[in-house]
Amino acid sequence: GDSVTQMEGPVTLSEEACLTINCTYTATGYPSLFWYVQYPGEGLQLLLKATKADDKGSNKGFEATYRKETTSFHLEKGSVQVSDSAVYFCALSPRNQGGKLIFGQGTELSVKP
Amino acid sequence: DAGVIQSPRHEVTEMGQEVTLRCKPISGHNSLFWYRQTMMRGLELLIYFNNNVPIDDSGMPEDRFSAKMPNASFSTLKIQPSEPRDSAVYFCASTLYGGEAVNTEAFFGQGTRLTVV
Numbered sequence: 001g002d003s004v005t006q007m008e009g010p011v012t013l014s015e016e017a018c019l020t021i022n023c024t025y026t027a028t029g030y031p032s033l034f035w036y037v038q039y040p041g042e043g044l045q046l047l048l049k050a051t052k053a054d055d056k057g058s059n060k061g062f063e064a065t066y067r068k069e070t071t072s073f074h075l076e077k078g079s080v081q082v083s084d085s086a087v088y089f090c091a092l093s094p095r096n097q098g099g100k101l102i103f104g105q106g107t108e109l110s111v112k113p
Numbered sequence: 114d115a116g117v118i119q120s121p122r123h124e125v126t127e128m129g130q131e132v133t134l135r136c137k138p139i140s141g142h143n144s145l146f147w148y149r150q151t152m153m154r155g156l157e158l159l160i161y162f163n164n165n166v167p168i169d170d171s172g173m174p175e176d177r178f179s180a181k182m183p184n185a186s187f188s189t190l191k192i193q194p195s196e197p198r199d200s201a202v203y204f205c206a207s208t209l210y211g212g213e214a215v216n217t218e219a220f221f222g223q224g225t226r227l228t229v230v
Binding site for chain 2: 042043045049102104105106
């Protein structure tokens with residue numbers, strides 16, 4: 001079945017460091033891909049998305065590119081801030097399945113001043 | 114819009130008791146999802162509805178779990194009887210789904226933290 005695998009955390013970085021969180025997926029067909037972020041005690045919020053191969057999603061300095069050849073959707077940011085500390089989830093949404101999301105296990109990011 | 118509204122935010126109950134979690138989706142959305150989040154298993158899709166009809170309940174762990182969506186603005190997830198291993202955060206999410214061309218954002222509620230003692 002469809003699945004998402006992302007790098008395990010926690011990831012601890014200093015402020016202004018570069019961030020990469022790896023995400024790979026297995027799916028039949030061509031799913032849409034998403035990154036969601038969860039701040040403590042809150043629900044998930046969409047960070048960015050890409051709906052077809054080679055699309056790049058971006059938001060708040062974060063980027064991810066839909067790579068069909070490597071079935072990947074790695075999250076990157078050039079300079080992280082303390083306020084970026086959260087749990088990040090990679091997810092896919094299969095075509096024609098009502099918009100449901102299949103999530104990776106989440107990666108906790110902690111940014112120190 | 115106030116977003117997806119879940120109630121209660123926290124629930125502590127004794128083993129064997131019935132628990133009902135509630136969700137009000139965003140007005141105009143036609144798909145609703147129930148997810149469970151635990152440290153061990155991460156985020157799992159339990160069930161989803163499209164136009165108030167259950168489409169896929171393969172993630173519902175056992176017959177003790179049931180979900181309903183009597184109308185477009187309300188859904189419940191019921192556990193009867195509850196067990197300690199049901200302790201988790203339960204999220205409801207909704208989206209506007211319009212076929213293959215649309216994979217729109219799912220909006221999540223703030224979750225219900227359930228503790229079964």
